Amino acid sequence: MTGGGRLRTAVGCLVTLAIVVPLVWLWWASRVPSSYSVMDMGYLDYGGGPAPAAAGMPGMEHGASVADLRTESTQPPDVAFDLTTREQRFTLPTGEQVDGYTVNGRSPGPTLRVHVGDLVEVHLHNANVVGGITLHWHGVDVPNGEDGVAGVTQDAVAPGDEFTYRWVAPHTGTYWYHSHQVSHEQVVGGLFGAIVVLPRVSTSSTTGAGSTTGAGSTTGAGSFTVSLIPETLSRTTLGLKQPGEPVNLEVDVVAKYVEKMLQERA
Numbered sequence: 001m002t003g004g005g006r007l008r009t010a011v012g013c014l015v016t017l018a019i020v021v022p023l024v025w026l027w028w029a030s031r032v033p034s035s036y037s038v039m040d041m042g043y044l045d046y047g048g049g050p051a052p053a054a055a056g057m058p059g060m061e062h063g064a065s066v067a068d069l070r071t072e073s074t075q076p077p078d079v080a081f082d083l084t085t086r087e088q089r090f091t092l093p094t095g096e097q098v099d100g101y102t103v104n105g106r107s108p109g110p111t112l113r114v115h116v117g118d119l120v121e122v123h124l125h126n127a128n129v130v131g132g133i134t135l136h137w138h139g140v141d142v143p144n145g146e147d148g149v150a151g152v153t154q155d156a157v158a159p160g161d162e163f164t165y166r167w168v169a170p171h172t173g174t175y176w177y178h179s180h181q182v183s184h185e186q187v188v189g190g191l192f193g194a195i196v197v198l199p200r201v202s203t204s205s206t207t208g209a210g211s212t213t214g215a216g217s218t219t220g221a222g223s224f225t226v227s228l229i230p231e232t233l234s235r236t237t238l239g240l241k242q243p244g245e246p247v248n249l250e251v252d253v254v255a256k257y258v259e260k261m262l263q264e265r266a
Contacts, residue, residue, distance in 0.1 A: 066153050070145035071166040077121035079114050084125040085133050085179075085191060100189035101129065101179070109193030112177070114169045116200045122165040124157060131182045132156030133191065135165060139175035140195060142167040150181040169197045 082104075089099050090107055103109025114120050126133050134156055136148040146167045150156040157163045178192035 066145045068145070069143050069153075071119070071143055071168065073166060075119060077166065078118040080121040080123065081110070081112055082123045082125070083109060083135070084127050085129050086127040087129050087189075090190070098190075101186050101191035103191060103193055107190030107192075109177075109191075111194040111196060113196045113198065115198050116169055116172055118169045120165075120167055120169055124163045124165065126157045126159050126161055128159050129186070129191075130159060131186070132158050133186065134163075134180045135177050136180040137165075137167065137175065137177050137195065139173065140167070140197075141170045148180050156181040172197050172199050 084104055086102050086105070087100075088102055089097055090102050090105075091097050100107060112120070112122070122135065124133070124135055132150065132155075134148040134150045134154060137146070142165075144153055146165050147153045148165065154163065175195040175197070176192055177195055179186040
């Protein structure tokens with residue numbers, strides 16, 4: 001090989017290495033680790049204020065254990081629910097059968113009806129959901145340890161295991177609960193339900209006396225359910241007597257949206 005040929009070969013090798021080595025390094029640096037901790041991510045931002053005295057976990061000077069950020073457990077609940085989740089084949093209201101997830105044998109799961117200020121206890125059982133489950137109370141302000149975010153505020157509940165959530169209903173509204181473990185699959189597959197927080201019942205309340213809470217509960221006169229359908233709701237339909245009279249509406253938006261996705265999957 002002539003001197004010119006050796007030079008061209010050497011230059012070609014250097015150019016190849018200049019291209020391949022950075023690519024190999026980028027590939028190596030971008031691999032997902034076999035395990036990692038969310039505590040090692042990001043940084044602590046105190047908003048310009050002084051950092052508090054060291055306490056809690058390393059790197060979390062102001063931190064506290066999530067186990068301590070839960071609702072006190074000695075007081076008896078005002079209302080309690082037992083929810084069992086399963087991976088199974090079930091029938092949609094349209095009559096179509098789909099493979100997915102149920103809560104107490106149905107999807108959407110049972111509606112949890114409570115009143116403002118109620119101490120709510122939800123006992124969750126995982127019958128056979130292989131990927132594990134948690135329940136997140138979407139839109140409800142609960143203590144961090146009750147928030148149901150797998151890998152952050154609690155471990156996922158494995159098949160055959162149980163977990164009890166306790167929280168105080170803070171304000172009125174219609175919300176929903178759903179799995180926060182493999183949620184892109186489990187929620188679309190049907191693992192969700194509604195939460196309705198009603199005003200605190202009093203003798204002067206328009207919801208009427210004698211209202212009860214819990215599974216299968218009913219409310220007094222003046223409180224009712226209206227589905228989200230494209231119809232004009234008149235004062236007669238709503239049962240209102242005077243302008244400005246308060247009324248509770250349970251708007252079933254999420255259920256209808258996810259039901260539509262399930263039908264598209266079928």
